Amino acid sequence: MKINIILKENIRDEFELLDDYTFYLDSIFTNPETSKVKSKIVSHDIFKYLSGKRGYQINPQNTLVADFANIALTTYSIDQIAEREKYGVLGWSRYFNLHIPVYNLDKWNLVKNDLEQTLSFLSGDKWTVHFRKTTEAFPQLQDSEFKAKKVCLFSGGMDSFIGINDLIHKYDRIATISHHKSGNSGELSLQKKLIQEIKTANKSTLITPFYFYVQGLKNDHFKGEKTQRARSIIFLALGLLIANTSSDTTSVIIPENGLISLNLPLTPARGGSHSTKTTHPKYITGLNDIFKKIGINNRIENPYRFKTKGEMLTECENADFVREKIRKTLSCSKPGYHKQWTKVEDDGNNKDVSNQCGYCVPCIIRRASLYTNGLDKETDYFKGISDNQGDFRAFNYAISKYTTKQIVLSEFLKAGSMNLTSREIKKYVNMYIRGIKEVKKFIQA
Template identity: 35%
Template sequence: MTSFRVRSDPTSELPHDDSVLVLDWEPGRPSATIQIGRQAGARFFDGWRAPREALDLFMLGAAAYCVDKTSMRHSAPDHWTRELHVELPVGSTDRWDNAAVEPVLDFLTGDRWSIRSYHESRSPLADLRRVPEEVTPVAEVDGVCLFSGGLDSLTGVIDLLEEDPDRKLCLLSHNEGDKASTAQQELLAKLRDHYGKERLQDRRLFLRPAPANRHQARPLPPGRENTTRARSLLFLTAALALASSISPTTPVYIPENGFIGINVPLTRARSGSYSTRTTHPFFIKSLGSAIRDLGVENPILNPFRLKTKGQILAETRNPELLESLAPLSISCSHPEAARYVKRPQGNCGYCFPCIIRRASMAQVGWDGAAGYSWDALSGADLLDRNTRRASDLRAVISGVYAERPDRDILRNGPIPDGEHKEFLRVWRTGLDELRDWLNNATGATNALVSGLR
């Protein structure tokens, strides 16, 4: 088991056991091991304050993300499932003792979590000069929308603003200074040009485990895990903190297509937590129940939960705007991979999200190899069976042409609320979109398709 203690009071005693890793929450300070802000200090928190319940929840999201990033899966007996223990400072331990937080984390990351809360009267935002003393709204907006810079979140913002001309949104993005952050800023500027700055506020969260330095009481080990599954919890808990600063009924929107939401494994090797569960309906429902037990009432809404990616593009409320902005969006799992082989960075073209992106854009006539580092339909070097870059494409081809029983829809988790048939339709339609795209393949891809069918 790997143990962590989160401290929001830097003067509190360190764990006597040196093997316990310490996550010090001190926004904007070099002594922090949860790093928030970059050059801009703790600017994310400027001018607003959430209720303590929502701040404690955000602390959980931040801690879970940093725990996930600093605990290496290769050290687990099965090279995946870790045992993770976290001591978390909160305002009310009674609420945390009665909330089913651990099963939510277990399902999301595929690990075994143990969360022990301990009382800390000191606010997580103590000593931050630009934070109000009382609960204060982040902005005069009607909702908070997660904004990754991907195609789904871009479409979601456009549709929400088109649906109600009076609606105002606060867009939340999270980054670690990567290519996605550039896409987020470029898209936000274009959206503001179109809809007006007054309708779109934004908060950008830079948060990660801090690199070791001499100011830290107990620096974190240097290794970083790249199979992180807890990022969505960080993203959602930060959005919930923002929304709760406005009112307990202010919604959090998480626009993501239902096909990737249920994320049925393409092959048996990708079963279970090896397939992400960021917006899986069981995760969203379980998280909603847990946060209500913790005193946070804000609803989490996915407007695309029962649509494929192709459908959300075809049914967008402003197709002209979306088509013009889509090339700026980043849907990729690793948008900076191309720099190592001196290719243009952006959408790599060969990961699963990029393949779904291209298949969905083909549904509306927007597909093309431009804007991708590799062309999955013609790149001979990509289709070499000995390269790891081809693994997602081979899995897609195997998965969409196989005879798949309906029960496969449950392989990444149960479907709650009697919506099995609705998500089954989404899954089958998503497979059809991928199959249609591959059926139009030429050259090397066509040969690979024929060989694997």
């Protein structure tokens, strides 16, 4: 089944399709209070930052960056809510038809195929993108005095905490980009607490945090999709908006360890898009290549792509501070799930239940890295790593499979053509071998 998603340029945009399963959302430049879209598929506060109502003024200098933000918002929204079981072929690959107005029609048509292929690699779906020219000029935004030297994505996880701590030793003005959804996971409050900890410990660096709310909206047709393979695209687009507000060359930093970034399938059943590709080198280089072709000079960088999670912690700056605070970070794939649903006392109080399950893939990799540095504590998690056998058995299978560099290389190259040198590929392979050994030592212990 083909699902049509139409982005409205503004409240005067009358573009529509009469096909069944056609859904709408607004451009980031449309005030939600004046929107004419009924049953919209996303809610967000990006407009408040663009209009200065959040205290920080976003003013991208390149209209291509604004175009990409609208593309990302459209992609993220439908990926979040359209369940694969109902709309996917054999319960997986869905067919999305995006209709998006852009300020730079010729340039986006130049990379149309590249973008569709990149999105398909990211989510495992078929994406067809139809661009149309905007009918009105780019909105006049207030000039911003805010200028960051680096923009760093900050989820509240262990890697992002290390990433910011490393950056503040090199740059005196940093912006952090956080994204949260609704619910009781506690992500937003945790992100704010950790940023405040970093600010308090580093008075000489100006750290400007941005906390964006973006949430796909379910409706009578869409009940929500748990995999959400395309979730990283909105995170990157928000970072790019801030980076381009600062300068045409300010980079967006993704602090992500190489093991989880490469994310080779732990078992045969987790091949292809059944393993997330949110920071995979093929995806990141694909986006950077698209940006280069059309004229976006800001780049996406992952300085930890050749490091394991344990190595990130071992080699980080300000090690004493990081080691003291690192257990406050959140790595779980379902943050707050047990805290939300578990009642452990007669009065319903669950304050002592951990936000982190302890047995999902990110939790196991986290605990392995902490174990390597003598910091792992099982009591920090809701359950032990083997209490849920799925991911535990998958890691044991991977440990028995990825025993040589040739096996890792063969699996890595299944991703297809990547704009990487032979030296970079070798470094990825060596890192992955070290990462698997890191997890192996922890599990066996």
